[in-house]
Amino acid sequence: MSTPTESGIADREVARSTNTFAGDVWVNFKRWNLKAVRNPFVLVVSLAQPFIFLVLFTEVFGNVAGGAVSQGLPGIDYTTFLVPAIAIQVALASAVTSGIGLVNDIENGMFEKVLVSPMNRTAVFVGKTLAEVFRIALQIAIILGLGVLLGAEITTGVVGAVGIMAVGILFSFWFIAFSNMLAVLTRDQESTIIGANLLQFPLLFLSSAFLPLEVLPNWIQLFARINPVTYGVDAARAIMLDEDVMTVLEVTAFGGALDTIVPAVAVLVGLGSVFGAGAIYLLSRASSSDVR
Amino acid sequence: MSNEQSVADAETLRAHSRDSNVGRTGFAEGTSIDISGLEVTYGDGTEAVSGVDLTVGDGEFFGFLGPNGAGKTTVIKVLATLLSPTAGEVRVNGFDVRTEPRKIRESIGYMAQETSIDPELTAEENIRFACEAYGVPRGDRDERTAELLDLVDLEAVADKRSEEFSGGMKKRLDAATALVHRPPLVFLDEPTTGLDPTARNRLWEYFQRINEQGTTIFLTTQYLEEADTLCERLAVILDGKIVADGSPADLKRQVGGDVLDIEMGDGPEARARAAAIAREFDDFDTATVEETETGISVTAQAARQSGTDLLVALRDAGLIVTGFNVRAPTLDDVFLAITGERVDTDGGAAATEEST
Incomplete structure (x- = not known):
């Protein structure tokens, strides 16, 4: 039988240093990245579906859709038109996993475990979200690479590619917030997945993602105006083509691609702030010790 | 294990924590937990706790039953x-739960009733995450992690993902993560509910070891046996109020001794006769005799020593005994003695447990 002195715990003192905000962010960032690596299934699925879309759409609709695209954007082939939309689709698909991760944490007790720890609670969620955003950036980079292999052209080059990743990240915030709100409200993995996934396809198809809005029915054009995907896709596409591609808002103040990027980014920032505030409210209510 | 050594360690710890108590105000020295007039009412009007007063001293192994x-x-x-x-x-470790929650979180370990580990991480990664979450200095993390893996006997599976672990292994890992910062006070909420006896014994050994090293332990349990084995002092809570407080021996004294359950072959009449014989049985000074569905149940201090004599007496009276069992009083018996009513203490029904 071992004695306490041998086990080395006998010289007890509360041995801890002070937690720092940045340190707490880093700890959680590492944990969620580790979980993502441990769970390649989630990584692959959230990449595979958009990738299948990219290949199937260009092969099946390429000729037909190419005609429609060239009416509004002469000289642009369908693959180049589609890649920015697929980048946004990746952001959307990956953002859902944020809520799923939270539900899992609530179910396996890690949520409570983190609440009894001295970590700063804001830092905990910032770290988790950063890990998700980091993953989205990587996935968009992969999609852009595959797109280029399939013949797409990023007019603005590497800087543009980084810009598209930035737009994808900015776009993902509202949906990350939304999936976390679903997670807190339902506290159920299946409801969160279904709720978030049901929204994905209508949002993608009723936007400027797959075809120029001009060739789509009026009601879709109307819906596309209030659809966040339109603003994400338009911003990414403007960077991809270095052209003003936005048709839902007429802005001419900045010139060229910026006439799309500036208003789209403004809309996405606003949207992210509103949904972010909602998610922060629900998360802080879920973490509070108030008796309910 | 050397007792003197443990006592010396505990003394050192107490001296140490007394030093760090400087600045705490209105807090009795050597007190880990101080509760007065605690009430908790849920939003739907349920009074979960109504008027609890309790103090737990440094180094105590306290059971909440x-x-x-x-x-x-x-x-x-x-x-x-x-x-x-x-x-x-x-007040916990001298800090007010309302105004200084973070100070409390830094100085306690907490093991929730539901096993709380990240199933996607390995045993080692779970402990390492806890080390970082509790601000264990970078240079100490490797050593602390190894030390805790050793303490809970999970070294062999340190690199295995914890989702593959058995219930007992998960519990042990969970316990290890609550200790990374060497907290002077550890909360264990029904740590052994749902575990098999081997796993339970192993955890018990481990909790005793931490307590011997000077850690104050606050444990809740539904099992008197668990409280009996581990705790120096107990409080019994029923419907949000503390109904008894004392050492395990004190509580069992209230029950009035060990319990002898006798199964009878014949009908109610035979049971009544047997009960009458037991009540008049000389070797038991004071005995509580109860007729049960299958026979009789006798509670007496001397039930263990003189039980066989009673069985002989029953046989001499022409009664058929088909089975018997002498046992220590259970939580059920304590409750019966304290409250006069039997309560459901089925430990398996964890699903019905309050967890809000």
Whole structure:
């Protein structure tokens, strides 16, 4: 039988240093990245579906859709038109996993475990979200690479590619917030997945993602105006083509691609702030010790 | 294990924590937990805890005993800063739960009733995450992690993902993660519910070891046997109120001794006769005799020593005994003695446990 002195715990003192905000962010960032690596299934699925879309759409609709695209954007082939939309689709698909991760944490007790720890609670969620955003950036980079292999052209080059990743990240915030709100409200993995996934396809198809809005029915054009995907896709596409591609808002103040990027980014920032505030409210209510 | 050594360690720890107590105000020296007038009322009007007063001293192994829904988890959640009290004063390690929750979180370990580990991480990664979450200095993390893996006997599976672990292994890992910062006070909420006896014994050994090293332990349980084995002092909670407080021996004294269950072959008439014989049986000074569905149940101090004599007496009276069992009083018996009513203490029914 071992004695306490041998086990080395006998010289007890509360041995801890002070937690720092940045340190707490880093700890959680590492944990969620580790979980993502441990769970390649989630990584692959959230990449595979958009990738299948990219290949199937260009092969099946390429000729037909190419005609429609060239009416509004002469000289642009369908693959180049589609890649920015697929980048946004990746952001959307990956953002859902944020809520799923939270539900899992609530179910396996890690949520409570983190609440009894001295970590700063804001830092905990910032770290988790950063890990998700980091993953989205990587996935968009992969999609852009595959797109280029399939013949797409990023007019603005590497800087543009980084810009598209930035737009994808900015776009993902509202949906990350939304999936976390679903997670807190339902506290159920299946409801969160279904709720978030049901929204994905209508949002993608009723936007400027797959075809120029001009060739789509009026009601879709109307819906596309209030659809966040339109603003994400338009911003990414403007960077991809270095052209003003936005048709839902007429802005001419900045010139060229910026006439799309500036208003789209403004809309996405606003949207992210509103949904972010909602998610922060629900998360802080879920973490509070108030008796309910 | 050398007792003197443990005592010396505990003394050192107490001296140490006394030093760090400088600046705490209105707090009795050597007190880990101080609760007065605690009330917790849920939003739907349920009074989970109504008027609990309790103090637990440094280094104590304290047991909080009660059936499902009695308010054990609610009290432990208040102490762990997960739930705010509706009324009353609660101080943990000298800090107020309302105004200094973070100070409390830094100085306690908490093991929730439901096993809380990240199944996607390995045993080692789970402990390492806890080390980082509790601000264990970078240079100490490797050593601390190895030390805790050793303490809970999970070295061999350190690199295995914890989702593959058995219930007992998961519990042990969970316990290890609550100790990374060497907290002077550890909360264990029904740590052995749902475990098989081997796993339970192993955890018990481990909890005793930490306590011997000077850690104050606050444990909730539904099992008197568990409280009996581990705890120096117990409080029994029922419907949100403390109904008894004392050492395990004190509590069992209230029951009035060991229990002899006798199964009878014949009908109710034979049971009544047997009960009458048992009541008049000379070797038991005071015995409580109860007719049960299958026979009789005798509670007496001398039940163990003189039980066989009673069986002989029953046989001499022409009664057929088909089975018998002498046992220590259970939580059920304690409750029967304290409250006069039997309570459901089925430990397997964890699903019905309060967990808000």
